[in-house]
Amino acid sequence: MERLGFIQAGFGLFGEGWADLLLRSEGVELRAVVDPSEEARERFAKRFGDRGIPCFPTLSEALKNIQAQAVLIVAPNRAHREIAEEALEAGLHVLSEKPLADTWKNALGIYNAWKRSKKLVYAVSQNYRFRPEIQALKKAVAEGACGNIEYGTYEFHEEWRLGGWRTSMDYPLLEDMSIHHFDILRFVLGKEALAVRMTSSNPSWSPFKSGAVASGELHFAQEVLVQYFGSWVSRGHRTSWNGTIRLFGEHGTLSLEDDRLFVTGKDGKREEIIFPRYETDGRVFVLREFVKAVLEGEEPSTSLSDNIKTFALTCAAVESAQRREEVALRYYLGELEP
Secondary structure (H helix, E strand, C coil), X not given: CCCEEEEEXXXXXXXXXXXXXXXXXXXXXXXXEECCCHHHHHHHHHHHHHHCCCEECCHHHHHHHCCCCEEEECCCHHHHHHHHHHHHHCCCXXXXXXXXXXXXXXXXXXXXXXXXXXXXXXXXXXXXXXXXXXXXXXXXXXXXXXXXXXXXXXXXXXXXXXCCHHHHCCCHHHHHHHHHHHHHHHHHHCCXXXXXXEEEECCCCCCCCCCCEEEEEEXXXXXXXXXXXXXXXXXXXXXXXXXXXXXXXXXXXXXXXXXXXXXXXXXXXXEEECCCCCCCCHHHHHHHHHHHHHHHCCCCCCXXXXXXXXXXXXXXXXXXXXXXXXXXXXXXXXXXXX
């Protein structure tokens, strides 16, 4: 069976990992890499030069020389719209790293271009959804392990040490890390956010320009309230990258701590929920699901039609931090074409 051919746009911090994944995965073939940086193209040639895969400075040049069915976007988010629109116009399916875009305007541009393309698959790599502990938490919620969830807390502490363009973002935590946590909440609760109130700060030791810490409230459908706190500059105490999640229901509490899942009953009795462990790189499952969607016509769970709701929540959180007041999601989601 012919393998699904990819052009990868971007070979920066995450690009190397994606290229390696494409090259070792069944059913796909990396046919070209695109990056405007000569240094990035040289790095690719040094690492994968023996594969005979060409590098191009622009997607336009790659499209003229390479036959492919899909584009993988691993470029900085400010470049996503231009790449996505060119790929869709050329009739190629798109798999994109998160976040979807850098602004809501550009996300809408991508969304509308995708709607016009009709049958093309567009998915965003919200890979945390596919982690076994997140899947297990969702299953426990769905099965009513502690009754209907009515409120929760989400705490995240880590330290970003890799530098790069993220350090110059206005709200790096919210835009590039919290978006994972917001997507986890949508996925696990099975509910959409209705409003958000968020504040942001930047400790004196932060390597970021601003916005390395955020705290606030997320209001979900059916009056589910989640208190959120996140830091990308934590020194000392750290959580896992999933964070510490506690969800409270009438019959007890579900908690994800250090990627272990517990249920605590009304009587205070605490038990660990054991679940199967498997491949932890969620990108593997993102890629498999994307390929299946292209070949079989199914909509992936992280399709653009779903992911833009996570991006809308992120944009609303940033706006709330800027304005220091609650922002309703309807002002964003109301702009989506049916």
